[in-house]
Amino acid sequence: MARGKKGRAVSGWLIVDKPAGITSTAVVNKVKWALAAQKAGHAGTLDPAATGVLAVALGEATKTVPHITDALKCYRFMVRFGAATTTDDAEGDVIATAATRPTDDALRAALGAFRGQIEQVPPQFSAVKVDGERAYDLAREGERLDLAPRPLWVDSLELIERPDPDHALLEMVCGKGGYVRSIARDLGAALGCLGHVLWLRREWSGPFHAEDGITMEMIDQLAQSPELDTHLKPLEIALDDxxxxxxxxxxxxxxxxxxxxxxxxxxxxxxxxxxxxxxxxxxxxxxxxxxxxxxxxxxx
The missing domain is CATH 2.30.130.10 (PUA domain)
Structure with missing residues (x-):
């Protein structure tokens, strides 16, 4: 006799406002448990240190995931100038420093080279596969990887705020497969001052916005209750385009x-x-x- 699937045949999207310090996979597992769902997946990984919208697909909605991963996404992130790190963010070790800092005009001018169809090299610590292994696993072992550049469509990249000479708040709207950490790294290199991401937040992804997302605390509070179902969005929302x-x-x-x-x-x-x-x-x-x-x- 065939064994039945465990859990409920619930379908739809749950939009989570992911906090820092947790992996995207852990969020999916928590949502799946909280809804007692048979099947769940997400549309676009966020680094553990990143926050913002993580769209979790449940049941039949998992079949619409490609339409969200292919959609434009918006990121806000703070770049810290003056240092390059092993991970291209604040989690890594500093490997080089620079004393120079760009002016606002120089920074705005440099952003133009990162708009439109560009090529970017993923960070050493990324999920890119190299000979069947994840780059971050090889990087943790001390291996320096020669990663191939990948195409990325950058719809817009703007300077939002310059709180001080060491920092710049940027907003980027881009297609799938983009690494914000690579933008910060390459922008710092282009300006001759080095740089890395201090923090990163995904504001929206396709039709889903972080401000409409449910927190992990709410998921814990409403777990295994009918009220959590009321936060589900229909699978059809992923097909708006x-x-x-x-x-x-x-x-x-x-x-x-x-x-x-x-x-x-x-x-x-x-x-x-x-x-x-x-x-x-x-x-x-x-x-x-x-x-x-x-x-x-x-x-x-």
């Missing part, structure tokens, strides 16, 4: 079985990725072709 089509009753039956099915659509071009609803609920993501949805992801 996709056009919506409506499945016919016959089409819905076919789509739910993974087959192409008839949908009602208006002004959608052939081959466009869309999501289909039936009776007000999402049933699948797929490609629209000649009046039908060809599903790639089906929601149970």
């Amino acid at each position: 996709l056009p919506q089509v409506t499945a016919t009753p016959e089409g819905a039956a076919r789509i739910k079985n993974g087959n192409p099915g008839m949908v009602i659509a208006s002004g959608i071009e052939w081959g466009t990725e869309v999501w289909a609803s039936h009776q007000g609920r999402a049933i699948a993501i797929g490609r629209y072709q000649a009046g039908e949805l060809h599903p790639s992801r089906v929601f149970n």
Whole structure:
């Protein structure tokens, strides 16, 4: 006899305002336990020292995670000038120092090189895999890694505040795969003063905002109670960037079985990725072709 899955078949998104000092995986595990959920995952890792929005997907919402990881994200972070560290943040050991400090005008001018499509080298202490091993594991063993640069789209990067010559508060909106620590490191190098991240906060990720997030304290207080369910957002919120089509009753039956099915659509071009609803609920993501949805992801 097949063994049934443990937990509830709960689906949706729980937006957590992650505190510093805890891993993203630990947050997911706590949420999964608190909701007694069968399945959970997150859309975009935050470093343990970072704070802000961590979107936790539950149940069928895990199938929509790629649409959040691909979305733009906004970070606010404080750069400390004058020192480079092993981790490119305040957690690491200082490996070099510099006495010079940039003027505000020089800093603003330097930011231009970090906007648009750029290439950035991940930090030595990062989750990038090198020959099957995580870079941070190799870095902890003292190995100096030659990491390949990776493309990153930076939609905007602005100076928000300059509290003193040693610090600068920046805000960046970027695509997936960005390392804020690399921005601070490379900006400091470009200015000739060195730099690292003092603190980092993710303000929003796609449709999810930190100000709407639930705290870990609230999760503990509401754990295993119906009230925690009221903080869940529907899985459909992750599909806001996709056009919506409506499945016919016959089409819905076919789509739910993974087959192409008839949908009602208006002004959608052939081959466009869309999501289909039936009776007000999402049933699948797929490609629209000649009046039908060809599903790639089906929601149970």
